[in-house]
Amino acid sequence: MAGTSAGIVAGLTAAAVGAVGFLAYQASAAAPAGLRGLPGPSASPAVAATKAPRDKRNPTALPIGSGRGERVVYSVDDDRVWLVGPNGRVQHTFRVRPGSVDPLPDTYEVTSRSNAITGTDGTPVEHVVRFTSVGDVVVGFSAAVGETVSAPDPSVKTGGIREERRDGEEMWKFATIGVRVVVIR
Structure with a gap:
């Protein structure tokens, strides 16, 4: 009986994952033509997801680690x-x-x-x-x-x-x- 329950749970999980993948595909395919292909985040992140260090004496100073150039x-x-x-x-x-x-x-x-x-x-x-x-x-x-x-x-x-x-x-x-x-x- 335990093996049957595990098989049912595995089958339901696989079906749920497949449904989510299908819905994600449908959502991306339904995006307006003007929004498809817009550049997203760069492939090479220049910034860590953590808070960039700040100059406590000068809060308006440019944070360290915020990139280079213009x-x-x-x-x-x-x-x-x-x-x-x-x-x-x-x-x-x-x-x-x-x-x-x-x-x-x-x-x-x-x-x-x-x-x-x-x-x-x-x-x-x-x-x-x-x-x-x-x-x-x-x-x-x-x-x-x-x-x-x-x-x-x-x-x-x-x-x-x-x-x-x-x-x-x-x-x-x-x-x-x-x-x-x-x-x-």
Whole structure:
């Protein structure tokens, strides 16, 4: 009797794994054509998944281990962005307000940009710089148009990382298609 129970459990487990694989295939095949083939995280991660060391005397200093060369560095834990020139010097740094969906720590590239659109939360935004997606949520930087911006509704999945307008202008000039975006903790 014990052998029969083990066989049934093994059979059910195999069926469940097969069903999950099939559903994953269906989901990827059903993705809109515009989203298929977008670059994901790089094959050679330049950043460890652990929190990058910080300079305790200067919290706005570029974290050690955030990569080399020209790049945008975004810390999901510190809600801060650094725009780093090809010489490795920080050209601009600023605080941001993340959406409800965070990208995973890794190295990405800017994949698309929009001068002005309406965000997933219904807020008019400008200087949109997109670099990845998490599930069906596109993640990128943007600046809200207008004086006041309310806190994001936690029930709405949004990957909009909001900047002040002046910071959004700097991001827009710096982060063109193909520029690396390094996400750290």
